Amino acid sequence: MAREGGGAAMAPAAAVVRYGIVGVGMMGREHLHNLAHLAGEVEWEQSVRVCVTCLADPHPESLLLGLRLAAELGLPPPQVIEAAKQRPDILVQVGLEYRYMPPVAKLIDTVKSGTLGQVRMVAIREHRFPFLVKVNNWNRFNCNSGGTLVEKCCHFFDLIRLFADANPVRVMASGAIDVNHKDEVYHGKVPDIIDNAYVIIEFDNGCRGMLDLCMFAEGSRNEQEISVVGDTGKGEAFVPESIMRVGKRAGGRDGVVTIKAEDERIKYQGLHHGSSYLEHLNFLSAIRSQGACCPAISLEDGLLSVAIGVAGQLSIEKGRFVTIEEVLSN
Numbered sequence: 001m002a003r004e005g006g007g008a009a010m011a012p013a014a015a016v017v018r019y020g021i022v023g024v025g026m027m028g029r030e031h032l033h034n035l036a037h038l039a040g041e042v043e044w045e046q047s048v049r050v051c052v053t054c055l056a057d058p059h060p061e062s063l064l065l066g067l068r069l070a071a072e073l074g075l076p077p078p079q080v081i082e083a084a085k086q087r088p089d090i091l092v093q094v095g096l097e098y099r100y101m102p103p104v105a106k107l108i109d110t111v112k113s114g115t116l117g118q119v120r121m122v123a124i125r126e127h128r129f130p131f132l133v134k135v136n137n138w139n140r141f142n143c144n145s146g147g148t149l150v151e152k153c154c155h156f157f158d159l160i161r162l163f164a165d166a167n168p169v170r171v172m173a174s175g176a177i178d179v180n181h182k183d184e185v186y187h188g189k190v191p192d193i194i195d196n197a198y199v200i201i202e203f204d205n206g207c208r209g210m211l212d213l214c215m216f217a218e219g220s221r222n223e224q225e226i227s228v229v230g231d232t233g234k235g236e237a238f239v240p241e242s243i244m245r246v247g248k249r250a251g252g253r254d255g256v257v258t259i260k261a262e263d264e265r266i267k268y269q270g271l272h273h274g275s276s277y278l279e280h281l282n283f284l285s286a287i288r289s290q291g292a293c294c295p296a297i298s299l300e301d302g303l304l305s306v307a308i309g310v311a312g313q314l315s316i317e318k319g320r321f322v323t324i325e326e327v328l329s330n
Contacts, residue, residue, distance in 0.1 A: 020054040024066025028057070032066065036073035053078055060143050064330075081299045093283045094302035098155040098224075099162065100275035100282070103237040103261035106244045107226060111163055115246065116230030122163045122209040124156045125225045127217035130180040130195065140181060140191035142313070148194045149173065149316075150309035153211060156224075158297070158305035160201060160209035163228045168304060170323045171311035173199040179216040199312045237261070240273055303328075 019035060021028050035050050052075040057063040070076050084092050098104060111119060131139050131152075138144040145151035161168060175197030184191055199211040224239040233248040247256035265281060266274035282296050304324070311322040 016049050016051050018051050018053045020056070021052065021066070022056045023062075024055050024057045024069075025059070025062050028055075028062075029066055029069050032069050032073055032075060036075055050075070051078075052076070068330075081303065084299055091283070091286055092299055093279075093286070094297045094299060095276075095279065096155055096158045096297050096302065096305060097272055097275040097279045098159055099297065100278035101237075101239055101273050102263045102266075102275075103239055103242050103244045104159065104226060104275075105263070105278075106259065106261045107228060107235050107237040108162065110235050110244070110246055111228055111230075115233055115248075116228060116235055117232030119163055119165065119207055119228055119230045121227075121229045122160045122207065123212070123227045124160060124210070125212040126153075126156065126223060127212075127214045127220040128223045129218045130215050131193070137184075137186050137191075140184065140186060140193060141189070142192050145193065146306070146310065147313040148213070148215075149175070149197060149199065149312040150306055153199070153213060153312070154302075154305040154309050156211050157199075157201070157209075157308035158301060159226065160211070161203070161301075161304060161308070164203045164205065164207040164209055166203035166205035166207055168308050168311075168324045169202050169204050170321045171199065171201050171308055171315055172321045173197055173312040173315040175199075175213075175312075175316045194316065197312070197316065199308075199315075201308060242273070 019031075021031055024032070032052070035052065052070055055063065055066045055070065057066060067076075084090065099108065110116065131148075139151060157168075175194040177192065177194055178196055180195040181191040181193065195215040197211070197213045199213070201209040201211075203209070222238045222241050224237075226237040226239075228235045232250075233246065236245045238244070242261045244259045244261050245256055246259070247253070263274060263278060266277050268274065268277045270276050286296075307324050307327045311324060311327045314322045314327070
């Protein structure tokens with residue numbers, strides 16, 4: 001340490017040394033222990049703070065062990081949500097583009113207007129084709145994707161939560177590998193992702209949601225059928241048929257109205273019926289407003305949509321309800 005005039009030159013107050021550890025197997029976790037003990041064994045402990053900013057490991061189990069150890073040692077990596085809170089000047093939007101599909105967007109507006117009353121039940125049916133082939137077939141294995149309910153269905157869990165206007169409490173799911181990918185082998189391993197499931201979600205306001213997923217149902221008129229039922233009415237959205245239906249209990253079946261859902265702003269349809277294009281328009285509007293309006297889909301929205309998927313995967317594995325608190329605490 002440099003000295004001047006016989007005294008020690010102290011490091012700046014609250015200086016932070018940030019560490020990122022790539023590989024949190026045996027040695028990586030040993031480094032975490034070293035960092036936790038470092039401040040207590042050097043003379044500059046009062047002026048330097050150790051902070052682990054990130055952990056990375058391609059092996060999910062090793063990464064999970066590393067994250068748990070870091071938390072136990074008081075060295076938890078900064079979470080994305082917390083990091084974003086420290087920079088209110090930066091806009092962050094999560095890419096959950098299904099909200100922007102024209103018939104879904106119309107249904108969202110209908111629900112928000114109160115036309116259906118208090119929402120009590122939300123049901124989404126996705127009956128579609130199997131997973132497409134991706135680079136290195138990464139989407140064929142749970143260890144890479146988190147499982148079908150995470151990788152594919154987070155979009156639907158986001159919509160269910162949005163319609164329910166509440167936070168999820170617990171999830172029950174039943175699913176299996178019944179048809180797809182069973183005859184595929186990659187590096188000696190057979191894919192383990194489910195191709196069909198039922199998922200039930202209970203919310204803190206008493207609303208319930210359900211996902212009906214089948215990925216060997218190419219013979220369907222619509223890939224997605226979304227139903228939202230309130231105490232005074234019902235709304236439905238159909239994709240790619242791009243229509244919405246809405247009816248009031250008082251009007252009965254004869255009072256149901258069918259509306260063609262179109263958005264003239266779409267300049268490029270892409271793979272999701274123009275929703276990704278509209279998603280970018282929304283984000284650009286938030287940027288141009290210089291903070292006057294916020295991005296529509298927050299980090300918290302993204303986190304909870306994935307948490308529901310994780311809970312669903314665990315529920316299938318364990319054969320029981322899984323709480324969202326259980327998922328987030330891990």
